[in-house]
Amino acid sequence: MSALAALEASPPHLAQIAERLRRVTVEVYGTSGGGAGILWSPDLIVTNAHVARAPRVDVGLADDRHVEARLVTADRRADLALLRIARCGIAPAALADSDALRVGAVVVAFGHPLGLRRTLTAGVVHALPPALPGGRRWIQADLRLAPGNSGGPLADTAGQVVGINTMIVGGLGLAIPINEVRRFVASATASPA
Amino acid sequence: MTTVMDLSNALAGAVERAAGSVFAVHGRPRLPSTGVHWRAGLIVTANHTVELDREIELTGPDGRTRSAHVAGRDPSLDIAVLRAEIDGVPVADIADDGDLRIGHLVLALGVGPRASAGIISALDVRAGRRPAAGEMLAVDLTMYPGFSGGPLIDVRGRVIGITTSGARQHLQWAVRASSVTRSVEHVVRGGRIPRAYIGVGTQSVELPEALRQRLGLAQATAVIAVNVRPDSPAAAAGLTIGDVIVSIAGHTIAEPEDLVAVLRPERVGSVVTVSILRGGDPRDVQVTVGERPRRA
Known part of the structure; x- marks a missing residue:
């Protein structure tokens, strides 16, 4: 078998990764076009704050159910929001250690770019710059994103989520490292509601 | 059995290997360009990123900054060769054997490291102002600002060319390593590149x-x-x-x-x-x- 054929036959291959991401990526319908979100636990969704702007938003799950989500908390500066839904029975996303990411590694994004639902794009990690003083860290990815990818997963070749796609700057996809998202969710769920 | 994970690890490994010989070249205002440690004490970069009569500084992967001067320019290839005192930074693994094919996976690197992946899209490029066949190749990848003068590498992390076009132009070119080596050898033998x-x-x-x-x-x-x-x-x-x-x-x-x-x-x-x-x-x-x- 040729190496390229093996890439499409030996698990985990991109088609499997796409299927894994499809199950854990939701659609968030907002007033400004909407975006994507990641199923964090059976009743929690993480997305960008700029995607979930209202206290209540409609969410489309991978099994085509539409549910109402309540905004638990949003951090506008970090551009992260946590939404709660009724327990949905879908297995949540597997998360990677974003500190272990390497420049040049293959990454994929799943989302709804320009309204094109459930779309996979692929590329490589472009750079992992250190945070500027007082600033935030980003995963910079050499891959194609568009509005509608916001809030959705950037994942590694194991299908584990390494970041949340958030911005496009100079043609680069910028994602919030998932380890930062972990800290956001931990503090959001620790504080009394 | 090759998996997409192996591919990913191989690409990341290639970046890591090549990045050890990559310098930031401060030869123009604002945006530094990229250079490659080609032979001991000789750094190759894109000629258009090194201004005339300018003091040049190089920042290595070790974080140290060194001063450099232009040892030779080849405007026809858009290649400049810089000379500097360099210790502790290895020379790049240069693959100038010409074993390149359209469709080969390649990466372009910038300082940091920063990476961009794509494929070789054409060999024997004769189009435009560029010179003879066999000196340039065209790549299908995104050249980000500051990449000019940086290495084009293969999946083994070997340098197969120098990217020269930058974000200014819409076509992505690289000078093949064999042509770069010829320019560098002019400098090694005669101390300059004849104009x-x-x-x-x-x-x-x-x-x-x-x-x-x-x-x-x-x-x-x-x-x-x-x-x-x-x-x-x-x-x-x-x-x-x-x-x-x-x-x-x-x-x-x-x-x-x-x-x-x-x-x-x-x-x-x-x-x-x-x-x-x-x-x-x-x-x-x-x-x-x-x-x-x-x-x-």
């Missing part, structure tokens, strides 16, 4: 349709000699102001930049046929290419 010249200053000129038809010329423009340097090869061959140069050594000359592309360092000392129009009549003039006198 080929014939001694004419030119401007672009439109060729009238009737003239083009009469002479069977495909090109819409050529260049007109607006000065001929005394004691230059052009003067010795009898070229005068007003002569219109349409081709040199079989290469079409449509813009002044085409002269730069044709006058490769290797042409110094060789005789080229310069096809001109004088008073609307075509004629060929044999010119012995000289070396540009160095600036005082």
Whole structure:
């Protein structure tokens, strides 16, 4: 078998990764076009704050159910929001250690770019710059994103989520490292509601 | 069995390996470009990113900054060779054996490291102003700002070329490693890259349709000699102001930049046929290419 054929036959291959991401990526319908979100636990969704702007938003799950989500908390500066839904029975996303990411590694994004639902794009990690003083860290990815990818997963070749796609700057996809998202969710769920 | 995970690890490994020989080149205002440690003490970068008469600094992968000076320029390839005291930074693994095929996976690197992945999309690039076949290749990947002068690497992390186009242009080119090595060897052997010249200053000129038809010329423009340097090869061959140069050594000359592309360092000392129009009549003039006198 040729190496390229093996890439499409030996698990985990991109088609499997796409299927894994499809199950854990939701659609968030907002007033400004909407975006994507990641199923964090059976009743929690993480997305960008700029995607979930209202206290209540409609969410489309991978099994085509539409549910109402309540905004638990949003951090506008970090551009992260946590939404709660009724327990949905879908297995949540597997998360990677974003500190272990390497420049040049293959990454994929799943989302709804320009309204094109459930779309996979692929590329490589472009750079992992250190945070500027007082600033935030980003995963910079050499891959194609568009509005509608916001809030959705950037994942590694194991299908584990390494970041949340958030911005496009100079043609680069910028994602919030998932380890930062972990800290956001931990503090959001620790504080009394 | 190869998996996409193996591919990912291989690409990341290639970046890591090559990044150890990559320098930031501070040779222009604001945005630094990228350079590659090609031979001990010699850094290759893109010529257009190193300004004339400017103090140059290099920042290595070790974070240390060193001063450098231009040892040679080859504008026809857009390659500059810099000399610096470098210890503790290995030279790059150069693959100049020419074993490249369209479709090969490649990565372009910037300082940081930063990476961009794609494929070789064309070999033997002859289009545009670029020179001879076998020196350039075209790549299908995104060149990000500051990548100019950086390495194009294969999946093993070996340097197969230098990217030169930058984000300014829409085409992505790389100079093949074998051509870069030739420039570097000029510096190693002679301490400089000879600048080929014939001694004419030119401007672009439109060729009238009737003239083009009469002479069977495909090109819409050529260049007109607006000065001929005394004691230059052009003067010795009898070229005068007003002569219109349409081709040199079989290469079409449509813009002044085409002269730069044709006058490769290797042409110094060789005789080229310069096809001109004088008073609307075509004629060929044999010119012995000289070396540009160095600036005082």
